[in-house]
Amino acid sequence: MSTERVLPCPEINVENQAYWNAAAESRLLVKHCADCGHNHFYPRAICPHCFSDQTQWRESSGTGTIYSFSVMRRVAHPYAIAYIALDDGVTIMSNIVDCDLDALAIGQRVKVAFRPSDGPLMIPVFVPA
Amino acid sequence: MSTQATACIVGAFEHPTRKAGDKSLAQLHAEVAKGALEDAGLSKDDVDGYFCDTEAPGLGALSMVDYLGLQVRHMDNTDTGGSAYLLHVAHAAQAIAAGKCRVALITLAGRPRSAGQSAEPRVDYNVPDMPFEMPYGPTVVNTYGLCAMRHMHEFGTTSEQLAWIKVAASQHAQHNPHAMLRKPVTVEEVLASPMISDPLHRLDCCVVSDGGGALVVVSPEVARDLKRPAVRVIGSGEAAKHPSGGRVDLSFSAAAWAGRQAFDEAGVKPSDIQYASIYDSFTITVLMQLEDLGFCEKGAGGRFVADGNLISGVGRLPFNTDGGGLCNNHPGNRGGMTKVIEAVRQLRGEAHPAVQVKDCRLALASGMGGWMGSRHGSGVLILERTH
Numbered sequence: 001m002s003t004e005r006v007l008p009c010p011e012i013n014v015e016n017q018a019y020w021n022a023a024a025e026s027r028l029l030v031k032h033c034a035d036c037g038h039n040h041f042y043p044r045a046i047c048p049h050c051f052s053d054q055t056q057w058r059e060s061s062g063t064g065t066i067y068s069f070s071v072m073r074r075v076a077h078p079y080a081i082a083y084i085a086l087d088d089g090v091t092i093m094s095n096i097v098d099c100d101l102d103a104l105a106i107g108q109r110v111k112v113a114f115r116p117s118d119g120p121l122m123i124p125v126f127v128p129a
Numbered sequence: 130m131s132t133q134a135t136a137c138i139v140g141a142f143e144h145p146t147r148k149a150g151d152k153s154l155a156q157l158h159a160e161v162a163k164g165a166l167e168d169a170g171l172s173k174d175d176v177d178g179y180f181c182d183t184e185a186p187g188l189g190a191l192s193m194v195d196y197l198g199l200q201v202r203h204m205d206n207t208d209t210g211g212s213a214y215l216l217h218v219a220h221a222a223q224a225i226a227a228g229k230c231r232v233a234l235i236t237l238a239g240r241p242r243s244a245g246q247s248a249e250p251r252v253d254y255n256v257p258d259m260p261f262e263m264p265y266g267p268t269v270v271n272t273y274g275l276c277a278m279r280h281m282h283e284f285g286t287t288s289e290q291l292a293w294i295k296v297a298a299s300q301h302a303q304h305n306p307h308a309m310l311r312k313p314v315t316v317e318e319v320l321a322s323p324m325i326s327d328p329l330h331r332l333d334c335c336v337v338s339d340g341g342g343a344l345v346v347v348s349p350e351v352a353r354d355l356k357r358p359a360v361r362v363i364g365s366g367e368a369a370k371h372p373s374g375g376r377v378d379l380s381f382s383a384a385a386w387a388g389r390q391a392f393d394e395a396g397v398k399p400s401d402i403q404y405a406s407i408y409d410s411f412t413i414t415v416l417m418q419l420e421d422l423g424f425c426e427k428g429a430g431g432r433f434v435a436d437g438n439l440i441s442g443v444g445r446l447p448f449n450t451d452g453g454g455l456c457n458n459h460p461g462n463r464g465g466m467t468k469v470i471e472a473v474r475q476l477r478g479e480a481h482p483a484v485q486v487k488d489c490r491l492a493l494a495s496g497m498g499g500w501m502g503s504r505h506g507s508g509v510l511i512l513e514r515t516h
Contacts, residue, residue: 007264011254013255042257044257044374070272070277070278070328071326071327072266072271073325074323081275090374091372092375106278
């Protein structure tokens with residue numbers, strides 16, 4: 001059922017520090033642009049939609065649907081990589097964990113969860129809603 | 130017609146090796162350079178422009194220019210992964226039209242098979258997307274798997290239809306003595322091969338090979354004095370597509386944009402194309418490019434490729450008659466160079482007689498580099514026989 005794959009801990013920088021701080025508190029953040037009003041992901045200091053520097057962190061609902069997925073089979077611990085279309089209007093890459101890998105479907109509802117990495121950071125992943 | 134339409138490919142060489150444990154990376158570059166220049170009837174002292182990717186050893190082109198003993202006045206290290214060499218041809222044509230060089234040499238070499246080197250990106254967390262993707266284990270195969278799963282969901286594409294792409298490539302590869310996989314396979318054999326990452330089976334994937342290739346692109350004045358048939362670059366296009374700040378759309382690739390540029394520039398239509406080299410890292414890569422380039426309607430790719438429609442002498446659109454990356458060669462995990470080379474062979478009438486397209490005058494080569502499921506670069510060339 002659940003993946004045993006170790007989540008590698010990324011290195012972070014000043015631009016994305018707040019995202020990882022929030023993940024440690026089990027909160028998923030996206031970036032919102034005060035000028036164009038759109039969310040974006042992954043988070044940038046300058047909005048990729050309108051190039052405004054008036055970007056702000058916003059807490060995501062953490063819920064969405066599977067846009068696409070693929071189960072990596074030929075590895076020690078098979079795992080599902082996926083794009084999740086968040087209800088906040090951005091689609092993000094993640095894993096779907098604690099699920100039957102053979103029962104996943106595009107359009108399935110999922111919600112965010114947080115799992116430890118092999119370093120200090122917590123990693124946002126998704127589980128069936 | 131644009132000014133760059135006048136440049137010609139006059140030299141093309143594919144290294145015969147598929148495993149080069151006894152050769153250095155730089156040596157492979159030199160061997161393919163020598164092969165392409167000899168094919169063209171030119172010498173290394175004629176070369177005044179040099180193009181390579183960022184995996185060529187050294188800083189940009191500097192070490193290779195030194196190693197090869199070149200004196201150049203134009204260099205270009207554009208890198209979009211496996212499609213880079215199609216961009217190099219286009220950029221060479223542009224540089225020639227601008228008077229920046231007259232004889233451009235493009236080389237590719239790689240030895241991932243001997244080095245046990247994967248096609249996965251080197252992890253560098255200064256790359257801004259990496260902290261948000263690498264924890265989830267994206268690989269080449271599972272990100273192309275994301276495209277294939279979505280295509281099946283949106284358009285009803287099936288694994289059987291994808292398998293026909295491998296079947297067609299294998300039908301061609303049986304005639305290529307250098308091909309890694311020469312045995313024709315059936316749809317059933319593709320479907321029975323192990324699932325690597327849903328829905329892509331092992332036989333939906335390309336080979337991993339050592340080797341390389343090179344091309345020589347020259348001005349029309351230079352081409353006129355050479356004995357070999359010249360292949361004119363009459364249209365080119367390049368484009369990058371990415372997740373767009375979270376507006377992910379896997380229904381099409383950057384080939385839709387690059388293809389439109391190339392067709393507009395050449396003034397021809399997809400139905401005019403007699404032979405197509407289509408980048409084939411995976412079967413889904415081919416299917417999506419065929420749709421995006423306009424060979425069929427969006428979503429109809431599965432029906433288009435089925436029943437041997439890509440097999441030379443059988444179907445409407447002969448593709449990858451060397452066996453492609455799927456069966457012949459994918460040197461350095463970068464298949465764009467061999468796409469151009471086989472298109473040149475077809476236009477010269479030098480493909481294997483069993484797969485040669487009769488009176489082939491107009492061909493297309495399409496490259497797809499990087500990860501079609503995230504950020505990728507497309508390069509499209511439309512090539513014409515001169516006589």
